[in-house]
Amino acid sequence: MAVSELVAQNVVKEFRDKKKTFLALDQIDLTVGEHEFVSLLGPSGCGKSTLLRLVAGLDKVSEGKILLRDKEISKPGRDRGVVFQQYSLLPWMHAWENVAFALKKDRTKTKQKKKELAYHFLELVGLKGFEDVYPSQMSGGMQQRVAIARALVYKPNLLLMDEPFGALDAQTRKEMQDLVLKVFTEARSSVLFVTHDVDEAIYLSDRVYVMSAKPGRMAKEINIELPKPRDWNVQLSENFLKYKREILVELQNQKKLK
Numbered sequence: 001m002a003v004s005e006l007v008a009q010n011v012v013k014e015f016r017d018k019k020k021t022f023l024a025l026d027q028i029d030l031t032v033g034e035h036e037f038v039s040l041l042g043p044s045g046c047g048k049s050t051l052l053r054l055v056a057g058l059d060k061v062s063e064g065k066i067l068l069r070d071k072e073i074s075k076p077g078r079d080r081g082v083v084f085q086q087y088s089l090l091p092w093m094h095a096w097e098n099v100a101f102a103l104k105k106d107r108t109k110t111k112q113k114k115k116e117l118a119y120h121f122l123e124l125v126g127l128k129g130f131e132d133v134y135p136s137q138m139s140g141g142m143q144q145r146v147a148i149a150r151a152l153v154y155k156p157n158l159l160l161m162d163e164p165f166g167a168l169d170a171q172t173r174k175e176m177q178d179l180v181l182k183v184f185t186e187a188r189s190s191v192l193f194v195t196h197d198v199d200e201a202i203y204l205s206d207r208v209y210v211m212s213a214k215p216g217r218m219a220k221e222i223n224i225e226l227p228k229p230r231d232w233n234v235q236l237s238e239n240f241l242k243y244k245r246e247i248l249v250e251l252q253n254q255k256k257l258k
Ligand SMILES: Nc1ncnc2c1ncn2[C@@H]1O[C@H](COP(=O)(O)OP(=O)(O)OP(=O)(O)O)[C@@H](O)[C@H]1O
Pocket: 015, 022, 024, 042, 043, 044, 045, 046, 047, 048, 049, 050, 051, 196
């Protein structure tokens, strides 16, 4: 790993209401290198989404800091693209308009240029020919492809994905995993990816952080040294199963400690 795109140091996140304080994240350290694919894996409630929201700039740390290319994150920015489980497309806009909408505030580009870029990224996610279709006319997988194109269109250094395939059926989910690997290679961005799914995390990642809950902590960090480019066959390999065993044992041990 040459350069660190993202560095989180001693991050603590507390949620407070009038009666009590809840410690959601405790002393989190994390890095994402340039062109690196990193996943956050862990039980429900361990703070994966909270951490991603902090990196997205949608919420603030209670202690510690998060640096993107050495600059502290304080608010959302065009250096980060975000894809959530819910596609949140605008229903009255065509696919290409949904993508171009992300460039709305960019005054350096003409309308025509924005349209060309939208078409280009829709092609990259396999939606050539569907530019003029409305979200309601698309399957969940297609809508998520539009959401990915929208996150990529302003060429962010870092793509943040929070359970992006959680709402999709198993077959579509597999197709989307391969799509993300292809797009990640072509767009040359870095990715921080949240998932519950152990196989998905291993298949996609260069590195996996396994988190534990109550409070959310980093429990284990695993380098995934599987050959690239990857295809589904790798999931049957001895090495893949070795990583899977290591992660499942870690998650199981956490349950025993509770
Ligand atoms: N705005 C908030 N106010 C109070 N508590 C919150 C808030 N957001 C998250 N939490 C709490 O912080 C903890 C971590 O939540 P978070 O959604 O980040 O977990 P997660 O690992 O992403 O869970 P899941 O895998 O189920 O999506 C949970 O106990 C949650 O209830």
